[in-house]
Amino acid sequence: MDDTGQNMTVDESEQKELLNLLLAVAQHDREAFRQLYQRVSARMFGLCYKLSGQQDLAEEALQDAFVQIWHNAGEYHGDRGAPLGWMLTIARYRTLDLIRARRPLRSAGDDMLKHLEDGRRGPLETRLQQAGATALTGCLEELSDTQRDTILLSYYRGLTHDELAQAMSSPVGTVKSWIRRGLMALKRCLER
CATH class of the missing domain: 1.10.1740.10 (RNA polymerase sigma factor, region 2, helix turn helix motif)
Structure with missing residues (x-):
């Protein structure tokens, strides 16, 4: 008591x-x-x-x-x-x-991105092949720290939304929003 x-x-x-x-x-x-x-x-x-x-x-x-x-x-x-x-x-x-x-992404070239790849084909890999490592690196730097962290941990570390939510001490819906908004911002940046 x-x-x-x-x-x-x-x-x-x-x-x-x-x-x-x-x-x-x-x-x-x-x-x-x-x-x-x-x-x-x-x-x-x-x-x-x-x-x-x-x-x-x-x-x-x-x-x-x-x-x-x-x-x-x-x-x-x-x-x-x-x-x-x-x-x-x-x-x-x-x-x-x-x-x-x-893993300094600012100066990352093709070798750095190959090291980070996990072998699965995904939207980032497809976009990387089209835009090149330099463009992707620049666009990742334009994201907020939270968006960049959730995308990298999700796609390169393979964390699920639930694992990310626990790691980031945030609700699953919030984590999904960060990833979705980050991916949309990456797409817009790479299309420029």
Whole structure:
């Protein structure tokens, strides 16, 4: 029971415990940081690995995310979502940043796109053959980060809409809209 005498769900109880640990981490409490790591690192690593598909990249993203949490725990506020959601968002963005850093699409040529291909024929492959790698790279850069990330993770990593929704902490319908709008923007850009 909480202070008001109402029963708390397990999720609410866990979020409250995570919040208390975050508050202690904001005061540079190393023991609280250790406990926080033990509580959420497996879930965060799972997300990083699912997004990247590479253990070393997922481990690096997880480490970077916890460094950010250590330095920025004091910036957490309830309006940023549940504590776990906030931490998963940090891990997600760090993973996507590392994926981008290891596969710089701005200077990507035919070799980079061949490396990213998964062998399945799809709308991006057809468009790539017609417009060329340089045009596609330029058009991908014109998309919002969210649209580009969802398209790349969907088409090159093979994530389903449900997996993307979970990874992006967004509803499935929103993820589908990002992909659809991104593909329409790519088509318009490539037709110019």
